[in-house]
Amino acid sequence: MRAADALFAALKAEGVEHIFGIPGGASLPLYDALYDAEIAHIQVRHEQGAGHAAEGYAKASGRVGVAFATSGPGATNLVTPIADAMMDSVPTVFITGQVRTDLIGTDGFQEADVTGITMPVVKHSLLVTDARQIPEYVHQAFHIASTGRPGPVLVDVPQDLSKADIDYHPAAGTPDLPGYKPPTEGNIKQIRLAAKALANARRPVIYGGGGIVNANAAEEFRRFCLSDRLPVTLTVMGLGAFPAPHEQWLGMLGMHGTRTANYAMDEADLIVAVGARFDDRITGKLSEFAPRAKFIHIDVDPAEISKNIPAHIPIVGDAQDVLPKLTREYEALDPETSRLEGWWGRIRDWQAEWPLRYDDSRDSEIKPQFMIEAMYEATSGDAVITSDVGQHQMWAAQYYHFDQPRQWINSGGLGTMGFGLPAALGAKVARPDDEVVCLAGDGSLIMVCQELATAVHQEIPVKVFLMNNGHFGMVRQWQELFWQERYKSVEMGPSPDWPQLAEAFGWTGMQCSDKGDLRDAMRTALETEGPVLLDVHVSKDENCFPMIPAGAAARDMVG
Amino acid sequence: MGEPGTKDTVRLEDLETASRLTGRKHILSLLVEDKPGVLARIAGLFSRRGFNIDTLAVGPTEDPEVSRITLTLDGAVHPIDQVTKQLHKLVNVIKIRDLEPEHTVAREMALFRVQASVENRAEIMQFAEIFDADIVDISRRTVTIELTGTQDRIDAFERMIRPHGLIEMARTGEVAISRSRPDQ
Numbered sequence: 001m002r003a004a005d006a007l008f009a010a011l012k013a014e015g016v017e018h019i020f021g022i023p024g025g026a027s028l029p030l031y032d033a034l035y036d037a038e039i040a041h042i043q044v045r046h047e048q049g050a051g052h053a054a055e056g057y058a059k060a061s062g063r064v065g066v067a068f069a070t071s072g073p074g075a076t077n078l079v080t081p082i083a084d085a086m087m088d089s090v091p092t093v094f095i096t097g098q099v100r101t102d103l104i105g106t107d108g109f110q111e112a113d114v115t116g117i118t119m120p121v122v123k124h125s126l127l128v129t130d131a132r133q134i135p136e137y138v139h140q141a142f143h144i145a146s147t148g149r150p151g152p153v154l155v156d157v158p159q160d161l162s163k164a165d166i167d168y169h170p171a172a173g174t175p176d177l178p179g180y181k182p183p184t185e186g187n188i189k190q191i192r193l194a195a196k197a198l199a200n201a202r203r204p205v206i207y208g209g210g211g212i213v214n215a216n217a218a219e220e221f222r223r224f225c226l227s228d229r230l231p232v233t234l235t236v237m238g239l240g241a242f243p244a245p246h247e248q249w250l251g252m253l254g255m256h257g258t259r260t261a262n263y264a265m266d267e268a269d270l271i272v273a274v275g276a277r278f279d280d281r282i283t284g285k286l287s288e289f290a291p292r293a294k295f296i297h298i299d300v301d302p303a304e305i306s307k308n309i310p311a312h313i314p315i316v317g318d319a320q321d322v323l324p325k326l327t328r329e330y331e332a333l334d335p336e337t338s339r340l341e342g343w344w345g346r347i348r349d350w351q352a353e354w355p356l357r358y359d360d361s362r363d364s365e366i367k368p369q370f371m372i373e374a375m376y377e378a379t380s381g382d383a384v385i386t387s388d389v390g391q392h393q394m395w396a397a398q399y400y401h402f403d404q405p406r407q408w409i410n411s412g413g414l415g416t417m418g419f420g421l422p423a424a425l426g427a428k429v430a431r432p433d434d435e436v437v438c439l440a441g442d443g444s445l446i447m448v449c450q451e452l453a454t455a456v457h458q459e460i461p462v463k464v465f466l467m468n469n470g471h472f473g474m475v476r477q478w479q480e481l482f483w484q485e486r487y488k489s490v491e492m493g494p495s496p497d498w499p500q501l502a503e504a505f506g507w508t509g510m511q512c513s514d515k516g517d518l519r520d521a522m523r524t525a526l527e528t529e530g531p532v533l534l535d536v537h538v539s540k541d542e543n544c545f546p547m548i549p550a551g552a553a554a555r556d557m558v559g
Numbered sequence: 560m561g562e563p564g565t566k567d568t569v570r571l572e573d574l575e576t577a578s579r580l581t582g583r584k585h586i587l588s589l590l591v592e593d594k595p596g597v598l599a600r601i602a603g604l605f606s607r608r609g610f611n612i613d614t615l616a617v618g619p620t621e622d623p624e625v626s627r628i629t630l631t632l633d634g635a636v637h638p639i640d641q642v643t644k645q646l647h648k649l650v651n652v653i654k655i656r657d658l659e660p661e662h663t664v665a666r667e668m669a670l671f672r673v674q675a676s677v678e679n680r681a682e683i684m685q686f687a688e689i690f691d692a693d694i695v696d697i698s699r700r701t702v703t704i705e706l707t708g709t710q711d712r713i714d715a716f717e718r719m720i721r722p723h724g725l726i727e728m729a730r731t732g733e734v735a736i737s738r739s740r741p742d743q
Contacts, residue, residue, distance in 0.1 A: 120607050127595065144650060179592060179653040193569060200568035269571055294574045303644035310576035351642040415633065453571060 003131040003161060006168040007095070011039060013170050018042060018429050019052040019055065024070020025110060026097030029162040042429060042458050045160035045450040047074050051081020052448075055090045056426030059409045060384055060436075062147050062216055064425060065090070071159075073108030076117065080416060082152045083121040083233075087413025088237060089214055091150035093463035095143045095198015098127075100160040115156050123151030124180075131164035131342045148182025148303040150214055183300060186317030186325065189469035194272070194296045194313045195329035197229075201270035201290075203343045206230050207253065207282075210237030211299060217319035218242070218405035221274060230339050231347055232259040235276055236397050237412040243403035250347065251356065254282040255548050256394040259354035262554035264347055268293045273318050275299060278308040279413070288553035296389055300323050320495045354546070356398055361508065361539070364514040368392065368467055368538045371518065372399035375439065375465055376461040378522035383410065383435040384427050388420040388444030391473040391544045418447035424462040425454055435526060440462045442492055443472040449501065455531040456506035463525055464533040467499055469540045477543045481558075482550075502533035512549050513537035569665075572651055579641075581634035584613070586665055586735045589628040589646065590620065597651045598638045599689035601628065610637050614667075614732030625653065625685040629734045658735050670695070671717070674724030675702040681722055691714050701726060 001009070007030065011019070020042045023031040036042055044050045047069040054065030069078050075096040085092045097291045099108045115127045124144045134157065141153040198204060212221045217414055219239040224231045225248060232242050233253040244247060251258030253265060265271065271293045276282070283289040286308065297304075297311035298319060305314040315322055358369040372395050375385075385400060386409040389392045393410055402408045411419040424438035445466060455462055476490040499509025508528050512521040518536065525532040545559025577642035591597050598617060603698070613631045620627045632642065643655050658665070675683050678700070686740055687694060687704050706716055710733055717728065 009606060115596065116599070119596070123648075125596075129595070155560050177650060180650045196569040197571060200571060294571050295576075301648070303641065303648055305644075306576070306579070306638075307641060310577055310579065312574035 001136050001166060001168040001326065002033065003164045004029040004167050005036075006166055007134050007138060007157070007162065008033050008037035008039060009168055010135040011284065013068065014064070014142040016064070019066040019068055020044055020057070020426065022047055022050060022070070023068075024074045024097060026071035026099055026159045027068060027074070028097075029159060030068065030097060030157065032105070033162075041068075042176065042425070042452045042454070042460075044422065045423075046448070047077035048080055048418070048453045049079045049425070049448060049454065051092075051094065052303070052416070052419050052422035053085070053426035054092050054094075055081060055085050055088075055419075056386060056409055056423030057430045058090050058092055058404055058426075059423070060193045060427035061430035061510060062406065062428070064142055065092045065358065066091070066095065068095050071099050071114070072112045074110075075114035075156075075549065076112055076276040079118060079121070080414075082118050082154065082233060084414040084416045084419065085152035085159065086121045086123065088119060088210060088411065089150045090152065091146040092152045092155045093138075093145050094152060095160070096154065096156050097156040098156045101129075101158045102160070102235030104158065105143060115154065117260045119153055122154050123153070125154040126159050127156045131161040134166070135496070136159070136171045136175070140175045140177060143175050144177070144180060149211070157280070159238075164346060174399055182303065183316045183550055184318045184321055186242060186298070186315045186322035188325065189308045190315045191322060191325045192329050195326055195333060197270060197294065197296065197313060198272065198330055200334040202339050203267055203269040204230055204272065204340075205264050205268040205270075206232045206272045206274065207234075207252075207265065207276055208232065208238045208241050209235040209276025211455050212238055212241040212319050213275075213405045215275060215300065215319040216405075217275075217323055220323035220327070222332075223411050224323045227327045227331050229341070231264055233257070233264065235279070235282060235412070236393075236410065238276065239397060240402040240410045244401040245425060252369060252397050255284070255550075256277075258356060258398075258545055259557055260290060260347060260350040260506070260555060261544055262548065263350050265293070266554045267346070269293050269297065272296045273298065274323070277304045283308065283552045284548045285551055285553045288555070291345065298326075301317075309351070311365070348378055356513065359540075361515065365518060366513065366515050366518055366536060366538045368395050368469065368542050369399055370515060371465075371467055371536055371538055372396050372439075374518045375437070376400050376521055378526060379437060382407070383437045385437055385439055386410065386424040386427055386441045389415045389417045390441045390444065391469075391477065391542075392439055392467040392521055393439045394474075395546045417441070417444040421445060421448050421451050421462075421464060422454075424464070425451060425458075425460050428460050428462045436462045438462060440464050440466045441473065442468040442470065442495055442498075446496070452502060452531075452533070454507035461530050465525070466497070466533060466535045467537055467538055469538050469542070470495060471540060474544070476541070480541075480543070495518045498533060498535035508532040508534070511535045511537070577640070579638040579743055580636075581639060583634050583660075584631055585634045585639050586629065586631050586660075586663060586733060587639075587643065587646075588656045588657045588658055588735055589630070589652055591626050591628055592651040592653060593619075593624050593626045594651050597626070597644050598628070599666055600649050600651065601646065604649065608645055610642050614730075616732040616734045618734070627734075629732070631733055656737070658737055663735050665709060665711055665733045667710050667731055667733045668705065669713045669717075669728065669730040671704045671706070671720055672701050672726060672727040673704065673720055674700060674726060676700065677691050679723055683720065686716070692716065
C-alpha cells in the first residue's frame with residue numbers, strides 16, 4: 001500500500017472523521033490519498049485557521065482534532081495553534097508535509113525545520129525517516145495527544161516517503177513507548193489524607209481548572225463539591241465544569257474574577273486545586289497569594305504540582321479517578337457541615353457587597369456587558385460559545401453563566417487573538433446539532449477574517465456576534481489605567497463595514513447599535529439559515545472590572 | 560494513616576510542604592531513547608525553563624537503542640524535583656535517577672596541555688605522578704596530561720598546574736553509576 005494511503009487508513013483506525021487543512025507541494029501525495037479516503041476535509045483559508053479549527057473541534061467534542069499543512073510556510077503557519085494547544089492542553093495531531101528526504105537540510109524550496117521550530121511547544125513530535133514508520137507514528141501520535149495531560153503532537157512526513165510502497169499493518173493496542181507512562185490512579189493514602197484535611201478545614205475553597213473539562217470529570221467534580229457546602233470557583237479554562245449560577249458558586253477567580261472568589265482564596269485555610277495550574281492570571285503576586293492556605297493539588301501532570309505554589313498534599317492522577325475516591329473518603333468521615341457556617345457568612349457578605357455589576361447606559365447605547373447578557377438570553381444559555389481574546393472574552397466569562405463543560409471554548413493560556421472564528425468552525429463540525437456562536441472582538445476577527453470564506457464554502461452555519469468597540473479594547477484599558485492614558489495604536493480606525501464584508505463572503509450581515517433592538521437582532525441572527533454575522537456597536541471606552549492589576553495581590557482588586 | 564471512615568482528621572497546621580532547594584550538587588542519570596533530536600529536546604527544555612546545566616555527558620549504554628545522559632546541576636539554584644518532573648514529560652526520556660552522592664561512583668576525564676620549559680618540566684611530571692595521571696603527548700615546550708578521577712580531584716590538579724602555564728584544558732563532564740550493594 002502507498003504510505004500516504006496507509007496514513008489515512010491509520011487515521012480512520014483512530015476514528016478520525018474530519019480533518020482541517022490546506023494542501024501544498026509537499027503534501028500532494030497525502031491529498032491524493034485523501035481523494036479516496038472517505039474522511040471529510042475542511043478546506044480552510046489559512047493554516048492558522050486549520051489549527052484553531054482542530055482545537056475548537058477537540059475542545060467541543062473531547063476527540064482529537066487533526067490539522068494538515070504542507071511544508072515550509074504551511075507548517076510555520078501552524079506554530080501559533082500548536083503553541084495554543086500546548087498551553088491549553090488540547091488533544092490535537094498536526095500532520096505536515098516535508099520536502100523530500102534528499103532535500104532535507106539543503107534549504108530546499110518550502111523547506112522549514114518544523115520539528116525543530118515547534119519543539120518547545122509540542123507534547124511530542126515525530127519526524128518520519130522511514131515510510132514503514134507512518135502507521136505506527138500516527139497511532140503513537142493519537143495516544144500521546146489524548147492521554148495523560150493532553151496536548152499537540154506533530155507528525156512531519158517527507159514527500160518521497162509518503163509516496164513509498166509499504167506493507168500496512170494496522171497498529172493496535174497501547175503503543176510501545178518506554179518513556180511515556182501517564183499516571184491515572186491517584187495514591188489512595190494521599191486521597192485519604194486530603195479528605196481528612198478537608199474535613200478539618202473551616203475556610204475551604206475548591207479551585208477547579210480546565211483539567212476537569214479535559215478529563216471529562218465535570219460530573220465527578222460537581223458531585224465532589226456538592227458532597228458538602230464547599231465553595232467553588234473556576235478558572236477561565238474551567239468554566240462549565242460547575243453549573244453556574246449555583247448557591248455554592250463564587251464566580252470565576254483571577255485577574256477579572258469576582259471579588260468574592262478572589263477574597264475567598266485570600267482568606268481560605270485550605271485550597272483544593274483540581275486540574276488547575278496556578279497561572280499568574282490566577283495568583284497575581286505569588287508571594288501574597290492565599291497566604292493563609294494549605295494546598296491540596298490534584299493534577300494528572302506531576303510537573304504542575306509545586307511548580308508555582310508548593311503543595312502540602314500532592315495527588316497525581318486523573319481527575320475522573322481521583323474525585324470519586326476523594327468524595328467517598330470525605331463523605332465517610334461524616335464531616336460537620338456546620339463548621340462552614342461562619343465561612344459562608346463571610347462569603348455571603350462579600351457577594352452582597354461586591355456583586356458583578358456595571359452602569360448600564362441611560363440611552364440606547366449598548367454596554368458590552370449588556371450584550372453578553374442579551375446573548376445569554378437569546379441563546380437560552382445553552383449555545384456553545386467560542387471567543388477571541390480580550391475584554392469581550394472576560395465579559396463573557398463573567399456574564400454568560402456556563403453550566404456545561406465544553407460549552408465555553410477560548411484561548412486561555414496563550415491568549416491568541418483570532419482564535420474564535422476558526423474555533424467556532426471546528427466546534428460546529430464536531431457538534432452540528434448545537435448552536436455555535438463566536439463572540440468576536442473587532443481587533444481579533446480581522447486577524448482571521450479570511451475564514452469567513454471557509455464557513456460558506458464548507459457549509460458550516462456558525463454565528464458571529466461581533467462586539468465592536470473600534471479598539472484593541474483590553475490594551476486600550478491598560479494604557480488608560482497603567483500607562484497614563486497615552487493611547488498608542490489601539491484605535492482600529494477605518495474598520496471595514498462588517499455586515500457588507502460578511503455579505504461579500506456570502507454570509508448574512510446584520511448590524512445593531514440600539515440596546516432596545518439587540519435581543520431581537522440576536523434571535524433573528526440565530527434563526528436565520530446559514531452563517532450570520534451580527535455587528536454589534538458597543539461603548540468604545542468601557543473597562544472590564546473588577547480587576548487585579550498585574551503583579552498585585554487579590555486584596556488589591558480595583559473597579 | 561487510619562482506615563477510611565475513621566474520624567481522625569488532619570490538623571491543617573501540621574501540614575508542610577517539601578523543601579524545594581536541596582543546596583547541593585546533583586548528578587542526574589538519564590536513560591533516553593536513541594532517537595534523532597533527543598539531546599535537542601533536553602537542551603531546549605533546560606534553556607526555556609531557565610535551568611542551568613553544569614556538566615553534560617552523553618554516550619551509549621549496554622543497550623544499543625538506549626543512551627545515557629549524565630548531567631550535573633546545582634540544587635542550591637534549581638528545584639531538582641521540578642527539573643526531573645519536566646524531564647520526565649519528554650516522551651523519549653525513559654528513566655531518570657537522581658544519584659545519591661554516597662552511593663555513586665562518579666568520574667570525569669580531563670586533558671591538560673601545559674607549558675613545560677626545561678626548568679619546570681620535572682616538577683610537572685612529578686605532579687602528574689602524584690595524581691596518577693598519564694602523559695599522553697609531549698613536545699619541546701608542552702606536555703599533555705590525561706587525568707581521570709572525581710571532579711574534586713580534577714579541580715585540585717587544575718589548581719596545581721595552572722600557575723605553570725595552563726594552555727588548554729578539555730573536560731568531559733562527569734559520568735556516574737550507582738554503587739552495587741556489597742552482597743550483589
